[in-house]
Amino acid sequence: MEKFEKLHGIAAPMPLVNIDTDMIIPKVFLKSIQRTGFGVNLFDEMRYNRDGTEIPDFVLNKPQYRNAEILVAGDNFGCGSSREHAPWAIADFGIKCVISTSFADIFFNNCFKNGILPIVLPQEQVDVLMADAEKGENARMTVDLEAQEITTSDGQVFSFDVDAFKKHCLLEGLDDIGLTMEKAGSIDSFEAQAAQARPWV
């Protein structure tokens, strides 16, 4: 996985609440057996007409947000299906950080596996960032994971919480499976003990 570097980029505003993973990547695009190439279909039904032409009003179709690297979104972002195609599509588009007042659990976890940083902030701070994002491409935000700080285009700073282990993995671009395999001894001994205690499993 790529390391999460300090990010200085355009933020796109999507204030709608309960943006679900069917909106992020509709099921017709889940049929690939690859992990890449989903970015073009990110938010497909909101972004394109049926004939494939763009819907100009959709935020990521506006010239100032085409290169957005940050998404500021409404509450409960990523609810619904567990499809990791949602963060794959977000990452493939080039978005590396999503900010909201809350995220659905599975989506939240899936982000970290794909080099995306999801940040939870209180409503009043998300409101400020949403307003900042509305300013367009000249208003760039900075997301500093190391310092756990977001800086708005006019210099306001908000600090955020992140799980220490997840932060470490993102900063170093670590592969979870490799890390767990180092603990194979613990898994072996758990398995042996569980086979005694619950042999029917």
Next chain:
Amino acid sequence: MSPKTLYDKIWDAHVAHEAEDGTTLLYIDRHLVHEVTSPQAFEGLRMTGRKVRAPEKTIAVPDHNVPTTAGREDPTQMTEESRIQVQALDTNAKEFGIHYYPMNDVRQGIVHIVGPEQGWTLPGMTVVCGDSHTATHGAFGALAHGIGTSEVEHVLATQTLIQKKSKNMKVEITGKLKPGVTAKDITLAVIGETGTGGGTGYVIEYCGEAIRDLSMEGRMTVCNMAIEGGARAGLIAPDQTTYDYVQGRPHAPKGAQWEAALDWWKTLFTDEGAHFDKVVTLKGEDIQPVVTWGTSPEDVLPITGVVPSPEDFEGGKVEAARRSIEYMGLTPGQKLTDIEIDTVFIGSCTNGRIEDFRAVAEVVKGKKIKDGMRAMIVPGSGLVRLQAEEEGLADIFREAGFEWRLAGCSMCLAMNPDQLSEGERCAATSNRNFEGRQGYKGRTHLVSPAMAAAAALTGRLTDVRELV
């Protein structure tokens, strides 16, 4: 020893390693796999030269893409992409040596129906699947939740998940349900109360008399939609109803092992005085047959209600409600029972079990569905289909004008040929009414099987209590 919740007990029995900050390697007893969220995970194993650590605990079945019409062995019934995905599962199951129910096996069906039916799901287990509706298995008092594809690969390789413990939430449904009110109405009513984000960060334990009174099928319906309330998992403590369902199933323990298992299962309940971080209580007798009007499962109202107005809401929900009402083609103030529908879908991991079909048969027996109505009933597994045929339910459905299909996810998510067309409106027993969920610009109203049956007869959303 301090009192523990059911969740605490199952969690504690599965900790393989715990770091100082609480990051835990949780051991996984059962890993269920379907064709949509697994190909990239198996490919990951191949690329790194890794094996499946516990193939005997890994069970795969294709369900999302499979057609549900007769003659589906004919490869032209599937799109090229669907065929590739199903074939990839065939190949991966063989290559990695995991249990597999291929499309032509009578036991094939929706993964969350097959697991319990075959006795793979047992009380006190940890169960995961690359599918959010894994919460279903919580009905057995198993800690069960959905995971992403990276985590699928992690479980395949290590039989563990990296987890932090969630908070405990209790949802109690007191008293008795009124006639015409079902498990589906309970679970939708709870989401209406808590919102789709209300359970985020929690594992829910459902309890109370109305929950105890439910069959295993009903309990699975309730837990299935825990995820729609934002909770990763829903749990119901096992009891005699659970043991009776499990006993004798192909992969359930037998003989002395059954007795040993039963001894442990009987310790799986929340201790008196255990702490819950959040408690929600509903009175069973207050719950009415409900329908959804919008495009979020929290958009729930009793069937006796009217379409709300965006101004009835606050904050970001105002815009979301405006968008929903427009998408659904409704008018604020319109009576829900005046909403005309053209399609009925009965099935899915929420309501594709035998009891659901019995409830439908009770409503439609000897009657005909509305002229022009497209109504399909899709069993959750090949075995449910067989049982419904043996009980004579399939004949009742056919005579009433329903299409009686083969097992699969079908129109719950329209990754297969069963889809809504633009503007079509469906009463569905599935779990999600999201925009486009059942087909591009399709409109979904979530209901119980009995309510879906009533709607099929009248051609509009209908209070089933008026028909039976």
